[in-house]
Amino acid sequence: MTSSNTPLLSVRDLSICFDTRHGPLRAVDGITFDLAPGEILGMVGESGAGKSLTGTAITGLLERPGRIDRGEIRFEGQRIDTLSAEEMRRLRGRRIGAIFQDPLTSLNPLMTVGQQLIQTIRTHLRLDPGAARKRAIDFLAEVGIPAPEARIDQYPHQFSGGMRQRVVIALALCAEPSLVIADEPTTALDVSIQAQILDLLKRMCRDHGAAVILVTHDMGVIAETADRVAVMYSGRVVEIGPVEKVVRDPRHPYTLGLMQSIPRVGSGVQRLTQIDGAMPRLTDLPPGCAFHPRCPRAFAECRATRPAPLPVEGGHVACHLYQGEPA
Amino acid sequence: MIAFILRRLIQSVLVMLAVALIAFSMFSFIGDPVNSMLPENASTEERQALREQLGLDQPVTVQFTRFVTGAVQGEFGISYRNKRPVSEMIAERLPATLELVLAAAVFALLLGVPMGIYAALHPRGILSNLLNVISLIGISVPTFVTGILLILVFSVWLNWLPSFGRGETVQIGWWSTGFLTVSGLKSLVLPAVMLGLFQVTLIMRLVRAEMMEVLRSDFVRFARARGLTNRAVNFGHALGNTLMPVITIVGLQLGSMIAFAIITETVFQWPGMGLLFIQAVSFADIPVMSAYLVLVALVFVAINMIVDLLYFAIDPRLSVQA
Structure with missing residues (x-):
């Protein structure tokens, strides 16, 4: 990141742990990253890598027994991880929006789309019901719902999955937040609609000046959409950098493995390379680098000490392989 | 929705008919009411008269039809004990x-x-x-x-x-x-x-x-x-x-x-x-x-x-x- 102005979001050494009967389990361990205004940061990793949890922590919706036990989150220069529940609520929707994975279950089935939009708008903006309804219709039109004046009074079940995700995007953006956390926004959708929804999300956020944290396990989605990408493994960011850099020239062996597991048309490769083994459980994390048991290039140091993030061109990588290299 | 209500109504009528059948069958299974309603020394003529009055001399199907038509109108006969409707x-x-x-x-x-x-x-x-x-x-x-x-x-x-x-x-x-x-x-x-x-x-x-x-x-x-x-x-x-x-x-x-x-x-x-x-x-x-x-x-x-x-x-x- 070479941006000179203050970042929109700044996460420093964030750790999230779960208090269990057998002691605390650290699910996110000391992650650090910045997000510039209007930027799209992809967060990629396997299930359980801690990417969704990071998003949840930023919105202040961590539920017990999960809690932030170290580090800080700054939003527009203000520390938000210590805000009261009520202050955080005012921030949510207004300054930080969220989009969830499954559009079929994200909407209240007993309320019309319009009621949900108007309620959200009027919670954050001082508008009378008429103006709020007007704004809701405008947003529905903007996300590409045909005949929004009629559709606004319909219930979620009268919309298709793709249409519902459009409504969800309208709901997330209707109070003009400057950051949107999109947690697997296209995973539950038909492949043919995924690209449409991603385009829409990108366009809406650009038009409204919102930065995006795009949480996904789909490297293809990241490559198409994001400006930068953070690769997470076992609750740590192993590599972060500009998307074209990470995709074309991955540094960390885990990122390399991820890239090699994406099928490419015409590459002539008969079988896809896969990363052997599985991500370790939180209860028995190996010492040193959490990836070393699966890493083809691991050496003694990897088993002993945990690699610190090293600055590389445009980003960071946490791997002992680059220890000696000049930044 | 009207079709749904109609369907439910028909189902309800069937359920009620089944219950009516059970309620009706109690009459024939639990003793002869004439014995308990009349004094022990009542004559055969008196018994027969009461039997006719209660409709017990009719065939079962007729009795059931009469029971259902009565029940629909809210009539369930005379109490054996109190002699009141x-x-x-x-x-x-x-x-x-x-x-x-x-x-x-x-x-x-x-x-x-x-x-x-x-x-x-x-x-x-x-x-x-x-x-x-x-x-x-x-x-x-x-x-x-x-x-x-x-x-x-x-x-x-x-x-x-x-x-x-x-x-x-x-x-x-x-x-x-x-x-x-x-x-x-x-x-x-x-x-x-x-x-x-x-x-x-x-x-x-x-x-x-x-x-x-x-x-x-x-x-x-x-x-x-x-x-x-x-x-x-x-x-x-x-x-x-x-x-x-x-x-x-x-x-x-x-x-x-x-x-x-x-x-x-x-x-x-x-x-x-x-x-x-x-x-x-x-x-x-x-x-x-x-x-x-x-x-x-x-x-x-x-x-x-x-x-x-x-x-x-x-x-x-x-x-x-x-």
């Missing part, structure tokens, strides 16, 4: 039972629903845990025990409330109500609490479980992520979605409360249908018993019908054929 006796007793059940249901809902919501919103709170333990006791202690304890405490020791009867009643048309007099209301308290107590705990546990489930759902999390107030999320979004299963159970419980009022009415000597039924059983008064059976079945069927219609009012997914 059964419909008249039930009409006298019906208001007492319905008022008791209504009071108990209102008591159960007013207490159970807020307690359930509270317990769901504060799952780790001390009060919630306390409510849970108390509700477990409430759900496992038999109602007649609670009834007798209530009498002991509030009637015998404290002498605050009457232990039996309905108090003074006021006649409004054929309906006798105890709601309008002080002694009527005072008499209502203990039986209503006894009948409603089990329902309170049941409703509380049901609302709590359903609401906790709904609070975990995606649309509630998304509503929170949009920064809606806790009140809007909990009561606007979560509670509405909690009510569907609650209404089903409350509807069914309303029916069983009318049926189980028998125990409460016995404990408190409440002059309702349940007490009438118990007396009828001990005298093998079959017309009264069969009428009671048909009536309770009718109430169940009607409540189920109303519950189904309520779904349409609550859930837009059912009413619009998209």
